[in-house]
Amino acid sequence: MTDPLVRLRHDLHRHPDLSGNEGPTARRITAFLHECGPARIVDGLGGHGVAAIFEGPEDGLTVMFRAELDALPIQERGDIFHRSGREGVAHLCGHDGHMAILAGLARNLADDPPRAGRVILLFQPAEETGEGARAVLANPRFTPLRPDWAFALHNMPGLALGHLAVAAGPAACASVGLRLRLNGREAHAAQPETGQSPAPVLQQLLAWVQQFQPGQDGRLATLCHLNMGQPAFGIAPAQAELWITLRTITDPALDAFERELRGLTETLARQYRLDVRISRHDHFNASINDPAAAAIVARAAAKLDMPPGDFTLPMRASEDFGAFSATARTALFFLGAGLDVPSLHNPDYDFPDALIAPAVRLFRTILDECQQV
Ligand SMILES: [Zn+2]
Ligand SMILES: [Zn+2]
Known part of the structure; x- marks a missing residue:
């Protein structure tokens, strides 16, 4: 296996941390981010949250992308090569995959910096308890980073692999x-x-x-x-x-x-x-998508020929990303993890590596679309 993002994902999967105790995961992510040469890295956001800031040569808007650091207090059952090394703790919500995607975007920005404005890559703590997003927002270190636009994706079993579901309005309950x-x-x-x-x-x-x-x-x-x-x-x-x-x-x-x-x-x-x-x-706050932010995601997906998926919105489960809509135009969208796979939080669930590369391209296209609005 040669893809460093897949290697990172497997490494994160082997070493999961519970909500509020994501120090080791945050250190792994920070080490990876340092190699991508961001303008700055801010840590200690709402607990163990980490943000990498990339800046363009000209002034412009701030666009944030968010991944989650935490795993779940559930014993993994699957017999996979990169199985969790911690008893009773595992990445069964695919946050390891979300982190690998954001790390991929960091590498992309190192090669091809934003043309203007700032890009914030936020690795947020404590999503599974509903506390992390609000804690980041309440942290004074986050105040100067507040974005104009903010985006997050969640992988979704039951939606065909690589298909995308996004809509204006309610996204998660x-x-x-x-x-x-x-x-x-x-x-x-x-x-x-x-x-x-x-x-x-x-x-x-x-x-x-x-x-x-x-x-x-x-x-x-x-x-x-x-x-x-x-x-x-x-x-x-x-x-x-x-x-x-x-x-x-x-x-x-x-x-x-x-x-x-x-x-x-x-x-x-x-x-x-x-x-x-x-x-x-x-x-958990509701996640309600801003119509313009949802339209940007849909346009970016269309440019990449990502097929729209068949998925009823809002998702019944909750996601604390909705808290960021108090400060930014936000969109939370769903990327299919496949039709015949266990559901999120299931002891057999494992994030599909095939989603990492297309999701990095999608985030980058969303960023470019934001700069044209
Ligand atoms: Zn979850
Ligand atoms: Zn999740």
Whole structure:
């Protein structure tokens, strides 16, 4: 194997890091970037984030491309040559491939620098927890780098290899996880009326979740974890815990959906005299594509004869890239990883190396298109 980008991808795959702990991966990337001679490298962005800045000879707009540094806390099952060397941690979302593509763009810019303006290649931490993009944006070191345009791709199983899906408007859903902890009073199972059991509240919360199944009105509620009492027939329990993930197409819709579930939980808890504690986890903004940014991606793909793919947008899963639309005209788009491959986050998933070279060409063409707008 001779392609250095494929070698880099396999090397990153062998050495995965979890969200927030991407130091070793960031160091590998930084070493590669140094060889490409950017004007500057900024590190420590929102944790272990790294940005390489390439500058053109003339003033102009700033265009950012983003890849993600983190892997997942899932044991890899596939028996591939470049298998993860870390127990219980693996690149099963293809972020290793996204990094190799951005590294390829860095090499391309070293050979053929931008004609004007700046190009930022951002290797962002903690995408899988939904925290990384917001942490980068909140970091004062990122303020002088804020882009005018920002682009990211995600590889997508179920979409034909190398086919592209992009559209103006919603690209990936907003989501949030709510952990609901209920606490009442334990009783003997023979006298449940003397205690305060969370069971009736659980029943009603489960019925509420059941109303929001796929294909309804864009709101999706998923019960992810449930626990009540102890495994003992003699006890009417006091405690229960539910983890529910809420998903919507827009951020305001998610706020309203979350208020509805919190309101219902608090009302039921009062009615059944239970204490309730609610905490919020894994919040992702919706990714909404700017029409002009999406049009640039579509034009670049057409120039390269990349076929448009058959894929329903928005993607139901979330992507924290949407946070950058607060500061730039953004587009998140999807590149097919093949029809007959395991899904993202599956223990057998491995990013297809065949996507690296066409994706580098696509990013470069997007950059050239931005400079003509
Ligand atoms: Zn993922
Ligand atoms: Zn991902």
